[in-house]
Amino acid sequence: MTTVPHLVPGVRPEPVEPEERRVTATVSSADVTIALGALIAGISATALIYYWLAPFSGALGFVVVSFFMFLAFYASLVWLDGDGPAVRDRLVGAIVHGLAALLLLALFCVVGFTLAKGYKALVHWNFFTQDLQLAGPLQPLTVGGALHAVVGTLEQIGLALIITVPLGLLCALFLSELRGGFTRFVRTVVEAMTALPSIVAGLFIYATVLLILGFDKSGFAASLAISVMMLPIMIRAADVVLRLVPGNLKEASLALGASRWKTVRTVVLPTARPGLATAIILATARGVGETSPVLLTAGYSAALNTDPFHGPQVSLPLATFTLIKSPQPNVVARGFGTAALLLGLVLILFIIARVAGGRGPQDLSPRQQRARARQSARDVSRFARHHPAPAPQPVLPGIELYPARLPAAVVVTSTTSVGTSTTRDEEQ
């Protein structure tokens, strides 16, 4: 007979020691100590080599040598109480952390350098309210500004958006909604055109609009060049977003009897809205910052020109590009100022894109949730009005099949379940 623990009433089983809770953290205090020790040892050894043993110099070299020294010390410390795989694991971890830090450092360096250098021009209020018409190369920074470039940038990108957003979104819808050989062909051509170097887009507009059609260099020509460059980028990004809309949502809508257009308007576009906003804004950021198409088509002027169709109109990247090539320090400072403005503009666009795209379609704000609840309640009353609940008619005497208000309840749950199913699909 197998031993079965006695569960005699009145006799308690022996108290079992409570199992000690295991530590599941992946980093132990010993790891931290080893890493810190290796870091200090690495820096000290490098300092020893640099200042006592060898005639080296330079901050960059110091950092690089320190890092390699750190790796060596770290590996040998881990080797003391680990085996080969552990050493390799820690080494790769340290290298990956180092590479990531290097990349972030480079990003901060680029952004910080531009902002720090541009600060000198940006602190003068006139930088935002004047153009460069009256500011000669030797004038101090208290005269002249970048208003003309800001206006030019906004008008050019605005015109480009008027062209690209409707065309781009419709074409992306075309690519994702319709099937067939023609669609495949258009998709291939659009993908090919994303490879078009931006300078070649500028060259195309320069050769056609300016040389063959005989228009002057103007803001409109620049916005055409930006459009040619932006359109494939936007179509491709929007197409990717639209294709992520779960097929079962679309099929559910079609199965309920909605037309294709209605499905697109009420299911596809709302679901893809944050992604589409992100696609448009990131393409805009790309278009705002691109210099090479503008260089060939916009022309340079130091004066404010609010008419994009006539006369040269400068934009922020082009002004930056032109100003920093000057030998005069004040002009160079203005160039850095325009670069910082451009960077700020891109940063604002980027933050808007993240705010717009950060919320998924199912992730509603409290206000949107209340609106959704009101809509749902309206639907319930509408359905109740159109299909007044029939008096329960017993199919068999004495058996009631379902409560009379069931249809309304079904409507409510189905509206909410669309949202939840989207959540699940987005997370996958």
Added chain:
Amino acid sequence: MTSAPLEQRRRLRPSGGQDQVFRVVLRCAGAAVLVLMVMVGAFLFSKAIGALRIAGWSFLTTEEWEPDSHHFGIAAVLTGTILIAGVAISIAVPLATGMALYVSEYVPARLRRLLINMIDLMAAVPSVVYGLWGFAFLQGNVIGLARWLSTYFAWFPLFKVTGADPRDPLATETVYTSSTFIAGIVVALMVTPVICSIMREAFSQAPIGEREGAYALGATRWGMIRSVVIPFGKGGMIGGTMLGLGRALGETIAVYLIISPVFVIQPHVLQNGANSVSALIALRYGESGPVALSSLMAAGVSLFVLTLVVNFAAGSIVARSRSGAESEG
């Protein structure tokens, strides 16, 4: 008791007028984009043919660029473009791989979103800002590295610098400025986020079951990465690298700001003097004369064809590495 009337058979035709209009509008938009894109391509090719007919096969082998005397070719500029892109890719790929691994495997979950945003922001920084940074900041600070490389690695043909004597403390440093190397570093920073985001996406798609299986068999984190994450993400790594290469080949303004153009094949990446197709176009587009413009078109078309081939190869590799399963809801 009367039987209920039989339900009529429904017609499975797409619904009426509204949908017809919708389809027509979509098709029109698709056709408009197609016409526009084909027009750009066809126009460039038709213009380029004039110059190609003048230059003939020597277009590929001539180094000089003198279209007015009908003596021009892309041997120097195309080599320069490829060298700059090569330097950029060899710097960008380790950086991007490290960052992608860090974001997908190492970083704590609450910092991940922030880091992804920062990489995307890095991709959105305008090229003229990168060029400005390279021109005004990096150029002065990287000379030491360039001199060190040329002093100790001159046996490697690309790192040789003619006209520099490392033993002469008073030697001028201008021989190390405006080089392919510096332009390559700047372009590397521009393409790293592009490569990184594709790699990250590929790495994060490594299935959780295999990951946990590797851990359960006693793998370290690196062991798991090596045996699960990298094999699953290999297609994304190659494809992302090639997409970055396509971007690097077409970059104009940053390169134009940094290099001092030369029209000879300059294989010494650390030495002053470099060139690229896009910088050539930006430099020379104002020249009058139909041959000059047509020759620039030919250069632009050759660059376009190069990036096209690279991009399509990249696209097919990335597409093949993805399984179609995750797109269905």
